Amino acid sequence: MSTGWFVMVSAIVFCIGASGVLVRRNPLVILLCIELMLNAANLALVAFARAHGNHDGQIFAIIVMVVAACEVAIGLGIIVALYRRRLPIDVDELRELQG
Amino acid sequence: MAEVVFFIAAFGAIAGAVGTIALRNPFYAVLGLVVHLLCLAALFLLLRAEFVAAAQVVVYVGAVMVLYVFVAAYVGGDDEAAVSSTPGPGLRTLSLLFGGALLVELSVAVIGSGLTALSEEGRGFNKDFGTPATIGELLLTKFLLAFEVASFLLLVAAVGSVMLARRREGLEPVGTISVSDLFSTTERTGTVGSGDQGTMIEAAGEDRP
Numbered sequence: 001m002s003t004g005w006f007v008m009v010s011a012i013v014f015c016i017g018a019s020g021v022l023v024r025r026n027p028l029v030i031l032l033c034i035e036l037m038l039n040a041a042n043l044a045l046v047a048f049a050r051a052h053g054n055h056d057g058q059i060f061a062i063i064v065m066v067v068a069a070c071e072v073a074i075g076l077g078i079i080v081a082l083y084r085r086r087l088p089i090d091v092d093e094l095r096e097l098q099g
Numbered sequence: 100m101a102e103v104v105f106f107i108a109a110f111g112a113i114a115g116a117v118g119t120i121a122l123r124n125p126f127y128a129v130l131g132l133v134v135h136l137l138c139l140a141a142l143f144l145l146l147r148a149e150f151v152a153a154a155q156v157v158v159y160v161g162a163v164m165v166l167y168v169f170v171a172a173y174v175g176g177d178d179e180a181a182v183s184s185t186p187g188p189g190l191r192t193l194s195l196l197f198g199g200a201l202l203v204e205l206s207v208a209v210i211g212s213g214l215t216a217l218s219e220e221g222r223g224f225n226k227d228f229g230t231p232a233t234i235g236e237l238l239l240t241k242f243l244l245a246f247e248v249a250s251f252l253l254l255v256a257a258v259g260s261v262m263l264a265r266r267r268e269g270l271e272p273v274g275t276i277s278v279s280d281l282f283s284t285t286e287r288t289g290t291v292g293s294g295d296q297g298t299m300i301e302a303a304g305e306d307r308p
Binding site for chain 1: 101102105109112116117119120125128129132136139142145146147148150151154155158159162163166167170171174191194197198199201202205206209210217218219221222224228233234237238241242245252253255256257259260261263
């Protein structure tokens with residue numbers, strides 16, 4: 001399989017994730033859509049690592065996974081804190097995140 | 100053979116992604132993302148990235164998605180019950196149009212690019228391409244700084260999420276438990292979890308509207 005096929009799959013998944021961030025209003029699902037976009041970038045990185053025959057892209061993909069895990073931990077912490085305060089779990093209602 | 104595996108995995112990945120954004124219930128959306136991640140791991144295997152595929156399955160599907168499932172079960176599944184109450188359907192179609200335009204633009208960029216690497220199979224590689232040994236050696240030599248920064252980032256994120264989600268009272272004050280408590284027969288009252296239920300955020304911002 002040529003690299004272009006993988007890059008096209010990556011582009012499609014990225015667009016699905018981007019429109020998901022815009023369409024959905026539940027912050028949990030928005031985090032899921034950010035994961036989709038990060039994974040699309042990962043696929044492109046690994047595909048180009050294979051195309052170039054060296055490992056740099058794979059290392060980048062692993063670092064992206066680490067950053068995604070951190071983002072998940074903080075984002076889910078914020079969602080749990082919102083739920084405990086009885087705030088609506090809806091990004092349209094949450095106009096401010098202070099205090 | 101590789102083509103068959105590629106098309107099955109690519110279809111699964113795209114279907115999982117569509118399911119993630121289309122399903123109403125957040126729990127099912129999480130399951131759609133799990134399907135997507137598993138198919139992506141198969142694509143990584145096709146690209147000879149064995150360690151990345153294993154890390155994808157173990158870290159993402161095994162750990163991060165379990166966290167998502169826990170939070171989806173905790174927060175509850177009545178997602179977007181009052182859809183189209185405030186913003187109206189116009190914004191929704193507009194954002195879908197934006198996604199379509201982004202796809203068209205990316206497709207033009209990929210198809211019309213002059214990169215010769217896009218239409219090739221890829222360079223040759225030796226047999227330890229993408230194995231854990233190679234990746235580990237690179238992480239500890241060439242990419243040592245990125246490795247250390249990533250570990251520090253994980254530490255900061257862990258501390259931050261604990262601060263965000265812990266209860267207001269925090270830990271029990273030191274010195275309230277003595278040895279005699281171990282032998283006392285009366286039940287201890289007023290210990291952990293008996294106070295106000297809330298978060299640090301709530302405690303800090305309680306006087307605000």
